[in-house]
Amino acid sequence: MSKLRVNCFTISLDGYGAGPDQSLNNPLGxxxxxxxxxxxKTRSFHQMIGKEGGTTDTDDEFAVRSFENVGAWILGRNMFAPSRGEWPDDSWKGWWGPNPPYHVPTFVLTNHKRAPIxxxxGTTFYFxxxxxxxxxxxxxxxxxxNDVRVGGGVSTVRQYLExxxxxxxxxxxxxxxxxxxxxxxxxxxxxKLGYRCTEQVATANALHVTIGRV
Structure with missing residues (x-):
């Protein structure tokens, strides 16, 4: 059965998935x-940006798992563009350049219509x-x-969790x-929403936790 998943979503110790004052020059806040x-540092990330090398450790294993059996993505608008309101023009086509890392149909949540890109x-953005x-x-x-992966941001993940x-x-x-x-x-x-921790693995750079629905 197709699942709705979140993978490799990073938060701070105090629960923040992005810092304050996000902008074009500072997209993560x-x-x-x-x-x-x-x-x-992982090989998976290096491959995503067209570089050689990278580690093949536990962190990379979680990154590899995140792309397995994914047939579509859902993104919030912030994950696609820095603009707000009506689309200023059609020139902006995402943060990742001409070959985004999704490689499957990707659905962007927005209040403003736009033709697919x-x-x-293999990535096509639908709005x-x-x-x-x-x-x-x-x-x-x-x-x-196949599964559907929610890529973020925080607001989008929260809406699906709620x-x-x-x-x-x-x-x-x-x-x-x-x-x-x-x-x-x-x-x-x-x-109360029906979730529990199903897996935890610590590395030098992160604590990997998997939360599943009971």
Whole structure:
């Protein structure tokens, strides 16, 4: 059965998935880049950005697992563009350049219509204006029996958690404090929503925790 998953979603020790004051020049917010030190050294990340090398350790194993059996993605608008409101033009086609790392149909949540964008490597961005459940229905249909992965950001993951729609969530808890920004769990009662911890593995750079629905 197709699952809705979150993988390699990094948060700080105090629960923030992004720092404050996100912008085009600082897309992860102040201090947010420090969250991802565990990932950027891995072979998987190096391959994503077209570089050789990288580690093949436990951190990389979680990164490899994150791409297995994924047939579609769902992203919040922040994960696609820095702009807000109406689309200023059609020139912006995502953070990743002409060949994004998704390689499958990718559904972007937004309040503003935009035509689909076909990219290199099999990624096509579709823009969904009628909510998270519509995006999930479309993504499941496009995934053709494979899983759907929610890529973020924090607000998007929270919306799916609030509806108990996420089946499995892998978090990488980075040993840093951000103090402010976007908090993943603020106001959410994960126990009442039906979730529990199913796996935990510590490395030098992160505590990997998997949370599943009971």
């Amino acid at each position: 102040v201090g947010g880049e420090n969250l991802h030190k565990w990932m950027i 076909e990219m290199e490597g 969904v204006t009628d909510g998270i459940r519509s995006a999930l229905e479309q993504a499941k249909a496009a995934a053709n029996g 509806e108990s729609l996420i089946h499995e969530m892998h978090l990488a808890i980075s040993p840093v404090l951000l103090g402010s920004g976007e908090n993943l769990f603020a106001g959410l009662d994960m126990v």
